[in-house]
Amino acid sequence: MSKKDIIICRCEDVTLEEIHQLLERGYTNIEELKRLLRVGMGPCQGTTCMQLIQREVSKFLNIPIEEVKTQKVRPLTMGVKLNAIKEGACDES
């Protein structure tokens, strides 16, 4: 199995190999993985990859998947142009 050819986060092009390398260095928290690899920070905001990452962490730590905490979800759910936000705020007083 070639772990570098298995894509976990397709938005940010993060491979299974990269996830495993960080897990082995002790980064077993999804928030840490997110900050270091940008997993879950692309256009789909983790909708696609989060369960795959949860499963890898669960296997690595040998704990049930239910106990693997997922990322903090923040607005926005998708890319919005700054101009659109600016225009939307213009007539707000």
Add this chain to the structure above:
Amino acid sequence: MILNRDLVIIGAGPSGLCAAKMAAEAGQKVLLIDRNPQLGGQLIKQTHMFFGSEKQYAKTRGFDIAKKLIDDVKKYPDLVEIWDNSTVVGLYSDKVLTVLTGETYRKVQAKAIIVATGASEKVLAFENNDLPGIYGAGAVQTLMNVYGVKPGEKIVMVGSGNIGLIVSYQLMQAGVKVLAVIEAAKVIGGYKVHASKLRRLGVDIITSCTIKKAIGKDKVEKIVTVRLNEKWEEIPGTEKEYEVDAVCIAVGLSPLTNLLAMIGCELKYVGELGGLVPVLSKDYETTIEGVYACGDASGIEEASSAMVEGYITGLAAAKKLGKVHPQYDELMVDLRKQLDILRSGPFGEKIRKGLAKLEGVKEVC
């Protein structure tokens, strides 16, 4: 400018449409928001007839059910306002929503919110899983059944749940050759009647088998499958190659709860319901007052259950805002009974187990 709306429903699939209809019937004004140009959610891609009971339109094709549900809400033009092509991009704890329609960004202050966002597809981690030609079942249905485009000529289906089986059959109907349906579990996941239809057409359904890798230069050209033992480990020497130009992944759905997570609703991981699901009262209210969730967003089930949950949630949310449906009590009793029936029997077992894990916070049958 912040627009004021009483009840905002996010998502106009089966559950959101039913919630809108019931709320309007109770006299409640509704803003229904959907990100797609066409309302109806996944129903518009379903060319097959549904099972279940008459009340949830059994024996009717999915896209016809969508038409009926859309007609239902359009009967209330003064009460139901529809924003299509609009995505809710933010949800804030003071019940303000931010909505993007094309390039227009709007803010809405709601009094109550129903999140009926549905689900997203699960994916698989295998070698070269990013090659073009590897689709989720939803994308295959969109291409084929909405736009009339064949996704490929020779395909292997990964997953034998109802979606995998039904989409395989639809692929065959469209003239695509389905070389095999593979299933990692020991048994076929979906209804036997769907599996039998495929077998009669000569399609192999291979259990205890998974996809090991995809091979190809610019797009998928071949895949390798492998058999699995009792412990879900690959059995060396059982690899098999298929020449394909497309692969369809149908390995389940997970609730789309990102908006609920954003405003801090309590979520719990329940594998049987597809992943993280909101903790709900029996009226489908989340742990944040006035914020509701129903349909697949509250746990993966069938479209029929999503409709019934939508009706219940629409009634409950309207009541919260002071609009009590004239038949509120009778309807609630009947709808809850319908849900019990839909979740009874062997195929409802997983759902019942999942709901029990939510420890009675969501009504358990």
